[in-house]
Amino acid sequence: MDKKIRFTELYNTHYASLFKLCRGYFNGNEALASDSAQEVFIKVWESLDTFRGESSIRTWIYRIAVNTCLLHLRKQSTKKEKITTSLPHVAAEAEDTGEEERLQRMYACIQKLPEKDRLITLMMLEGISYPEISDVVGMTEETLRVRIHRIKKNLTQCVSHGNI
């Protein structure tokens, strides 16, 4: 398949999900998330010829995304950007005012997780399967399952009570 067509297809399919992952990683900061997500796709374009199909293309893109989010710190002089001006909103049809608040608490709680757990959580929330996540982070599925069990417990506890 022509590289340009393939890239356009990948971009249209995966951008939204990757953007949400980056936004979650950068505590809802839309500008940082947009920059990072675009950087991911620039790297995808640059490396697409080297993709050998040893993993699924989605796993491959998520590897680039996760590493790019980490790498973004290299450009920032400080460890991570904590400040955010506005957090994402739930869709308009979801009129429950409490949901906005819960979503904001959820973002805040994701920030409290250790770096690797944060990335795992965000991939989980984006519907990436456990085998794929283990392939992205480079840990056994068994270890990942134990870790995810602990993350879920911590996250739900934090959103409910405000502490991990």
Add this chain to the structure above:
Amino acid sequence: METFDALQTLWNKQLAVSHPASAADLMKKGEAHLQKIRAGHRGTIAIISALIIVLIGYFVAMKAYQMNGLTIGLTLMISVMIARVWLEGISATRFRRIRPDLTLAEFSAQMQAYYTWRKRVHTVFIPTIYVLYVLGFTGLLPTLKANLSPGMYLYCVISGYSFLLLFAIFLVRILRNERKLLEFLKGLN
């Protein structure tokens, strides 16, 4: 008490995301980035070549084959500048060789190795280069004093050492930031 399924539902309810750029724009940016990398390679080679040509040109033009303060000072300064550019070139190449599609574990291990190398560069090589540069500059001063007006000489001394001081502060800041990053990468495991 929240359940994870409820949080998942909440996550899925977030507003749809629009694409800020077209795929074609990103392809263009990707190509521009690749060209920039290639230009960077050529730039590094050009700077080193220019410095070597200046050094050789000086020796030929001034017939400065005897070792005096000016010759030693200039040779030392240009040589360490070449070493500095070469070191940065090596660092940039090592950094680019870290593939972005590695697993997080492999990627963070390679990044750690990279920043450990950078730490060595900043704590061993750069201070050595810096000291040699200062020695080279100091070696030039007697010749400058003999050949320049007192005002111009004073200007050279003040601007030269001020630059060296600012450069030292700049290096310390880079070292501090990169150390922080190294600690952060170690903390990932």
